[in-house]
Amino acid sequence: MDWQALALTLKLATITTAILLAAAIPLAAWLVLGRSRWLAALEAFAALPLVLPPTVLGFFLLVLLGPRTSFGRGITSLLGHPLAFSFSGLVVGSVIYSLPFAVQPLVAGFAAIDPSLIDAARLLGAGPARVATTLLVPLARRSLIAAAVLSFLHTMGEFGVVLMLGGDIPGATRTLSIVLYNQVENFDYAAANRTAAILLAASALALAAIYLGGRPRGGRRA
Amino acid sequence: MDAPAEAAVLDLAFDARRGSFRLQLECRFASDWTVIFGPSGAGKSTLLRMLAGLELSESSRPQLARVSLDSRLLTDSALGIRLKPAHRKTTMVAQQPALFPHMTVAANVAFGLKSLDRASRSARVQEMLQLVNAQSLIDRRPRDLSGGEAQRVALARALAPRPRLLLLDEPFSALDGAASDALLIRLKDWACEHRVQTVMATHDATDALATAAEVALLHEGRLAALGPAAEVLGVERKRLLDRLN
Numbered sequence: 081m082d083w084q085a086l087a088l089t090l091k092l093a094t095i096t097t098a099i100l101l102a103a104a105i106p107l108a109a110w111l112v113l114g115r116s117r118w119l120a121a122l123e124a125f126a127a128l129p130l131v132l133p134p135t136v137l138g139f140f141l142l143v144l145l146g147p148r149t150s151f152g153r154g155i156t157s158l159l160g161h162p163l164a165f166s167f168s169g170l171v172v173g174s175v176i177y178s179l180p181f182a183v184q185p186l187v188a189g190f191a192a193i194d195p196s197l198i199d200a201a202r203l204l205g206a207g208p209a210r211v212a213t214t215l216l217v218p219l220a221r222r223s224l225i226a227a228a229v230l231s232f233l234h235t236m237g238e239f240g241v242v243l244m245l246g247g248d249i250p251g252a253t254r255t256l257s258i259v260l261y262n263q264v265e266n267f268d269y270a271a272a273n274r275t276a277a278i279l280l281a282a283s284a285l286a287l288a289a290i291y292l293g294g295r296p297r298g299g300r301r302a
Numbered sequence: 303m304d305a306p307a308e309a310a311v312l313d314l315a316f317d318a319r320r321g322s323f324r325l326q327l328e329c330r331f332a333s334d335w336t337v338i339f340g341p342s343g344a345g346k347s348t349l350l351r352m353l354a355g356l357e358l359s360e361s362s363r364p365q366l367a368r369v370s371l372d373s374r375l376l377t378d379s380a381l382g383i384r385l386k387p388a389h390r391k392t393t394m395v396a397q398q399p400a401l402f403p404h405m406t407v408a409a410n411v412a413f414g415l416k417s418l419d420r421a422s423r424s425a426r427v428q429e430m431l432q433l434v435n436a437q438s439l440i441d442r443r444p445r446d447l448s449g450g451e452a453q454r455v456a457l458a459r460a461l462a463p464r465p466r467l468l469l470l471d472e473p474f475s476a477l478d479g480a481a482s483d484a485l486l487i488r489l490k491d492w493a494c495e496h497r498v499q500t501v502m503a504t505h506d507a508t509d510a511l512a513t514a515a516e517v518a519l520l521h522e523g524r525l526a527a528l529g530p531a532a533e534v535l536g537v538e539r540k541r542l543l544d545r546l547n
Contacts, residue, residue, distance in 0.1 A: 200456075
């Protein structure tokens with residue numbers, strides 16, 4: 081068992097989930113509360129990683145963060161090392177790749193809140209930030225759990241972006257999915273089975289958390 | 303300014319369509335208490351939402367909307383002015399109480415009192431709950447309230463920030479007649495004392511007559527009459543009396 085890869089994968093998933101929730105809550109609140117005609121375009125853009133092949137996303141990020149672009153060169157001079165083929169680069173790639181998995185449950189959850197509650201709060205003087213923190217987030221607790229779990233799992237299992245952007249560097253960018261791929265390539269099916277079992281168990285546990293943990297006590301209320 | 307300083311003046315002009323329905327009116331509410339009377343579908347709720355600055359559905363976007371309160375422009379579609387609901391000093395109680403389900407009654411009533419310190423906020427919450435006769439509900443959650451109790455709390459929540467303009471959309475539909483009348487009288491005294499101009503929409507002629515208010519009679523989206531209740535609702539009053547005899 082590659083414990084180093086497991087620890088790295090968990091670390092990547094935890095950091096990515098934390099960043100995603102911090103970014104997706106205000107973004108989803110803006111998409112739901114805002115009135116600008118550009119928001120539909122923004123929502124579509126935020127959903128792009130859902131349909132974009134991971135290898136394509138990984139390739140674009142590799143080019144963008146590499147020495148071929150001024151953006152990549154700027155990042156390199158700022159950090160002292162390029163983002164590509166580093167753990168930080170993986171975090172950037174994971175955040176973008178898993179963005180729809182955080183944003184979409186939150187948008188669905190926020191949009192399901194009775195608009196008359198939001199109207200009441202606005203008339204009582206609440207701006208968008210207060211509406212989001214006092215109404216949207218507490219009332220969409222299940223969606224928040226779903227967003228966190230889906231982001232975490234999606235990051236744990238990602239492969240194409242990781243391989244393109246991070247390569248296969250033990251301790252830095254070698255995640256469980258890469259380990260599994262290597263094990264299969266080496267015909268080490270016993271080890272591959274164990275690695276796959278960990279990813280499967282994590283998925284099963286997470287789904288249980290979404291479907292059981294977030295259910296309000298006493299059943300659904302109207 | 304043609305209005306005396308102490309009298310509230312609400313000027314409004316609207317022209318909005320929703321399908322075949324058209325709300326089109328221009329008038330001035332110069333009384334402290336105005337009742338918008340009309341049958342269901344006359345456009346009462348739409349009018350109140352426009353006064354509050356709340357969005358209407360895409361299909362009923364107004365061609366013309368102008369609202370000014372004490373000569374302060376709140377909405378003017380021609381000038382591109384639309385003050386956000388939070389900045390209008392306007393609160394509203396709709397038919398559905400829309401209490402925040404995850405907060406206690408006290409927290410609901412205190413929601414609009416963010417600018418007050420803790421002690422003043424708590425005192426104001428007590429005062430408002432007392433006014434609507436709901437002190438005993440202070441620690442309850444909305445799910446444990448009856449329809450009438452929830453409407454009382456929603457009213458207390460809307461009054462607590464002492465708005466300049468209070469909009470009531472059939473706010474006592476879940477209260478029985480006697481309780482509704484008693485609350486209406488207390489509310490009217492309170493609004494008068496704190497200079498809160500009130501616009502109440504109702505389809506119940508007794509509510510309109512009970513407050514001896516200025517009445518705007520709304521019919522199919524147009525203003526059919528505006529004046530003292532006894533005058534405008536003469537026919538309704540006669541109908542009610544005939545029914546009693």
